[in-house]
Amino acid sequence: MGGRKFTGGRIIPNRIRRKAEIDRYPNEAVSGPTKNIVRRVRGNNIKIAFKTSDHANVTDQDSKKTQKLRIIRVTKNPANKDYERRGVITKGALLETEIGIARVISRPGQDGVINAVLIKQ
Numbered sequence: 001m002g003g004r005k006f007t008g009g010r011i012i013p014n015r016i017r018r019k020a021e022i023d024r025y026p027n028e029a030v031s032g033p034t035k036n037i038v039r040r041v042r043g044n045n046i047k048i049a050f051k052t053s054d055h056a057n058v059t060d061q062d063s064k065k066t067q068k069l070r071i072i073r074v075t076k077n078p079a080n081k082d083y084e085r086r087g088v089i090t091k092g093a094l095l096e097t098e099i100g101i102a103r104v105i106s107r108p109g110q111d112g113v114i115n116a117v118l119i120k121q
Contacts, residue, residue: 028088029053029108031071036112048112056095056114058102069097071114089114 003011020042027037032052039047059066076094077084089095093104095116102116 027051027109028083028086028090029114030087030089031074047110049110050089050108050112050114053089053108053114056097056102056104056116058097058099058116058118060099060118062120067099069099069102072096072098075101094119 005011024039027039027049029050030052031054034053034055035051037049037051039049041047054071055068056071057066058069071089073096074084074087074089074093075096077088077090078092079090080088083090083093089104089108091104091107095102095104097116099118101119103119104114104116106113106115108114
């Protein structure tokens with residue numbers, strides 16, 4: 001109806017949209033040479049997000065060791081079939097690393113770090 005009542009009168013909103021409610025383009029982290037994005041968020045805080053990254057912090061739960069390993073490719077992404085095709089890294093994505101398959105447990109688009117755990121097969 002375009003901001004009008006069925007009678008033709010104008011609907012005046014009780015408040016306007018706040019700056020924090022304005023949406024952004026999603027930051028989709030992919031594999032490649034490391035690049036970060038710094039965004040200002042609510043409360044004048046900053047969020048550091050990955051645009052591209054070629055390494056992940058992979059933890060082996062048996063030996064309790066964490067290593068910084070190179071990402072070879074994204075093998076599966078249950079969040080979105082299209083992300084799987086494009087190689088977008090999100091929480092829950094399966095990465096092929098130098099020592100095996102790892103599952104991402106951090107949120108690279110918001111945390112600015114890729115943490116993963118090694119999956120035993």
